[in-house]
Amino acid sequence: MEPSKDFISTFMVAVSNCLLYSKEHEAFDELAKKTLGALEENLKEQFEIMIIDDELIVNKKSLRGGGLHRINIIKRLKRKGVSRVDFLKGITLPEIKRFIVDISEPGKGLKSYPHIRAGAVDIRMGGLKMDAVDINQLVFSPQEEIEKVKDVFHSATPFRKLDIAGLEEVVAHFIGSFRKEANLLKLLSPIKSYSEYTYTHATNVSILSVLQAESLGIKDDMLHEFGIAALLHDAGKLFVSKEILDKKGKLDDWEFDEIKKHPLYGARYLAKMDHLTRLAPIIAFEHHIKYDGTGYPGAGSNGKKQHICSQIVAISDFFDALRSRRPYRESWETKKIIALMEKNSGTDFNPLLLNNFTGLLETALN
Ligand SMILES: [Fe+2]
Ligand SMILES: [Fe+2]
Numbered sequence: 001m002e003p004s005k006d007f008i009s010t011f012m013v014a015v016s017n018c019l020l021y022s023k024e025h026e027a028f029d030e031l032a033k034k035t036l037g038a039l040e041e042n043l044k045e046q047f048e049i050m051i052i053d054d055e056l057i058v059n060k061k062s063l064r065g066g067g068l069h070r071i072n073i074i075k076r077l078k079r080k081g082v083s084r085v086d087f088l089k090g091i092t093l094p095e096i097k098r099f100i101v102d103i104s105e106p107g108k109g110l111k112s113y114p115h116i117r118a119g120a121v122d123i124r125m126g127g128l129k130m131d132a133v134d135i136n137q138l139v140f141s142p143q144e145e146i147e148k149v150k151d152v153f154h155s156a157t158p159f160r161k162l163d164i165a166g167l168e169e170v171v172a173h174f175i176g177s178f179r180k181e182a183n184l185l186k187l188l189s190p191i192k193s194y195s196e197y198t199y200t201h202a203t204n205v206s207i208l209s210v211l212q213a214e215s216l217g218i219k220d221d222m223l224h225e226f227g228i229a230a231l232l233h234d235a236g237k238l239f240v241s242k243e244i245l246d247k248k249g250k251l252d253d254w255e256f257d258e259i260k261k262h263p264l265y266g267a268r269y270l271a272k273m274d275h276l277t278r279l280a281p282i283i284a285f286e287h288h289i290k291y292d293g294t295g296y297p298g299a300g301s302n303g304k305k306q307h308i309c310s311q312i313v314a315i316s317d318f319f320d321a322l323r324s325r326r327p328y329r330e331s332w333e334t335k336k337i338i339a340l341m342e343k344n345s346g347t348d349f350n351p352l353l354l355n356n357f358t359g360l361l362e363t364a365l366n
Pocket of ligand 1: 288
């Protein structure tokens with residue numbers, strides 16, 4: 001990881017953990033030492049963090065990626081009215097500890113520290129002070145999210161790792177947008193071209209899955225992890241040939257068998273990935289297994305039921321697949337898809353989850 005990103009995440013882990021421990025606890029001491037170590041990696045003379053609009057600028061360069069930690073540090077600093085922090089050479093452990101504690105405690109201002117300067121960036125344009133944009137007010141743009149997902153997938157090959165932090169950011173953005181958009185169907189994107197299907201579909205499945213999960217009371221970190229796992233449900237398609245995936249006509253038996261391998265490929269690939277919970281390979285493996293244990297791959301053979309998160313993703317996956325126009329068929333109307341899904345309730349889909357899902361859609365349709 002880049003040293004500056006490493007510092008941001010170590011620092012934010014220390015900030016979020018410090019409320020759990022007393023300041024004398026060795027776990028806090030450990031986290032503060034790590035933060036200082038990560039900071040020293042960056043400290044030639046001075047290490048400077050600035051927030052301009054929703055951008056985090058580190059040593060004059062905009063920091064991309066960094067996921068939730070980047071978003072959280074922006075939020076935390078803004079709450080303190082701070083948009084610039086300079087760390088100076090010679091900073092000590094007690095100082096960084098005090099700074100972590102002060103940032104973590106709501107309602108507490110920052111003090112003065114010998115080697116940390118915190119304040120506001122004052123950018124004046126034609127006499128107008130540019131106010132920092134509240135991250136909660138960011139406008140959600142599905143197309144932008146899809147572009148990010150596309151970048152992450154394009155940069156991945158079977159030999160290169162996915163940028164998980166980039167995906168975290170995507171998920172954090174659309175979770176934030178749910179509260180502003182009552183019609184959930186508006187959150188979903190139509191597919192502009194056939195080649196965009198993979199990314200658009202991944203994004204839509206994640207949005208629909210997170211919406212279901214949220215309505216069932218799943219929240220915070222678990223919700224984010226689930227959103228990322230849902231985004232990666234078809235990661236195994238990276239290993240299936242493009243000719244088969246984009247084929248315009250019907251697939252023959254051999255081609256269909258190839259497609260059927262994507263859950264296994266995906267699970268294997270994701271299981272090896274650092275910074276990813278076990279949920280991602282489980283969902284990748286199980287999303288084409290049906291509620292009654294049929295489906296693929298090798299469904300039902302181990303006698304285990306699908307994980308409930310895979311059941312949720314299976315619902316989103318089926319719905320989005322039929323909603324989208326594909327080379328071999330037109331898109332289906334929402335009502336027609338729901339009717340088919342209800343017909344298969346109890347066999348293909350968990351009836352309780354399906355009820356909940358159709359309830360969510362009804363609000364959007366009426
Ligand atoms: Fe799939
Ligand atoms: Fe899928």
